[in-house]
Amino acid sequence: MISLAMRDIQHSWAKFVLTGLGLGLLIGVTLTMAGVFRGMVDDAQALLNNSGADLWVVQKDTQGPYAESSNLKDDVVRAIVGLPGVAKAANITYFTMQIKSVHGREARAMVVGIEPGAMGLPGQPAHLVAGRHLTHSHYEAVADTKTGLSLGERVRIRRHDHVVVGLTQRMVSSGGDPMVFIALKDAQEAQFLKDNDAIVNDRVRTANNPAFNRPGVPGLLDAAQNQQNTSRSVNAVLVQVASGWSAQEVAEPIRRWKHLTVYTRSDMEEILVQKLIATSAKQIGMFLAILAVVSAAIVAFIIYTMTLGKIREIAVLKLIGTRNATIASMILQQALGLGVIGFVVGKVAATLWAPVFPKFVLLLTQDAALGFVATLLICALASTLAIRVALRVDPAQAIG
Numbered sequence: 001m002i003s004l005a006m007r008d009i010q011h012s013w014a015k016f017v018l019t020g021l022g023l024g025l026l027i028g029v030t031l032t033m034a035g036v037f038r039g040m041v042d043d044a045q046a047l048l049n050n051s052g053a054d055l056w057v058v059q060k061d062t063q064g065p066y067a068e069s070s071n072l073k074d075d076v077v078r079a080i081v082g083l084p085g086v087a088k089a090a091n092i093t094y095f096t097m098q099i100k101s102v103h104g105r106e107a108r109a110m111v112v113g114i115e116p117g118a119m120g121l122p123g124q125p126a127h128l129v130a131g132r133h134l135t136h137s138h139y140e141a142v143a144d145t146k147t148g149l150s151l152g153e154r155v156r157i158r159r160h161d162h163v164v165v166g167l168t169q170r171m172v173s174s175g176g177d178p179m180v181f182i183a184l185k186d187a188q189e190a191q192f193l194k195d196n197d198a199i200v201n202d203r204v205r206t207a208n209n210p211a212f213n214r215p216g217v218p219g220l221l222d223a224a225q226n227q228q229n230t231s232r233s234v235n236a237v238l239v240q241v242a243s244g245w246s247a248q249e250v251a252e253p254i255r256r257w258k259h260l261t262v263y264t265r266s267d268m269e270e271i272l273v274q275k276l277i278a279t280s281a282k283q284i285g286m287f288l289a290i291l292a293v294v295s296a297a298i299v300a301f302i303i304y305t306m307t308l309g310k311i312r313e314i315a316v317l318k319l320i321g322t323r324n325a326t327i328a329s330m331i332l333q334q335a336l337g338l339g340v341i342g343f344v345v346g347k348v349a350a351t352l353w354a355p356v357f358p359k360f361v362l363l364l365t366q367d368a369a370l371g372f373v374a375t376l377l378i379c380a381l382a383s384t385l386a387i388r389v390a391l392r393v394d395p396a397q398a399i400g
Contacts (some may be wrong), residue, residue: 016354020338021342021345031293036258039359040174040281044277046170046171046172052126055241055264056237056267057238058263059262066268073234080239090114090121091115092234093111093113093188094112101149105149109147109180110178113181113186113187117123131134136183139161140178143181152164165293172360191231239341247264297373298382299383307389315396319399327391331390335380342350
């Protein structure tokens, strides 16, 4: 039996291959969009895994520290670390900013404030690829390699320069921004302390306030101004649960007696995946649907035009007694062949350009397999228009 698909490919292979390349690039974009969503979920998981925490203690009635602003006093950790079932607890601050090195290199990063020299506490960078951990209380930093910073380089965070003493890898925020770890005191000053002009203005306002500048009460004004200029706030307390205790058992007393909100690992996953990136997931889903429709339209148009160019050949086949099922299968083979070529090109293209993306693109095997099946289904559905035209061809056209 003559294969119409193979004959057509041999006769007009350039047109078929170029069409497959165009379709392949479209499929590559589709696979990349799916990889972007997978990467967002993986970044959220990496953030939780790298924190090393079992519980996140945040300001009451907030979803902090990643989804909302959270503000706690740094002495809260003392009350938590003494509770039954708590193995370790540590203060931590998070804030995102545009950092700039002394060489002019800029990067969007999440700055994390941790206790220096306290290895093993939750929130510390898990492992380093170069350099050492923080050992001093000021002006040192450990940066993720994605920031582009190198050992010994100075990076400005707010008003102070910090020397990069260590490099880590795959330490990112839920949005994919690389992390920069600095000492907790430096982070508190950078996040919560006002600029110099604002401090001067606040001092003037405080001095003009009779409540803080009473005659005969020496030291009151100085104490009030010092309180304004001192930051004792953190965003969260990360807690590691002791062996033999469940996270819920440890969290319940903190919620009840400390009047704070406590999230377990499953709670934080729900906040990050189902709430924080929910809108982005819906937007990516809309793009995938649009790309699927566009792919189907392209395949349908190409197969339809190829079929119209072979009306006489199809009429000859009908004239010699070829069954409709055979003609339909030939057109279907052509559509599926185009889909296979397009998927191979798309998979290779997505694999090549995924590392170039600024955010992490995770290409999973199951997504590729699902995409292959979807491509074949779309091509099969797109061929129905051409099959319908072919089956309605009059055999008399072969001699007309």
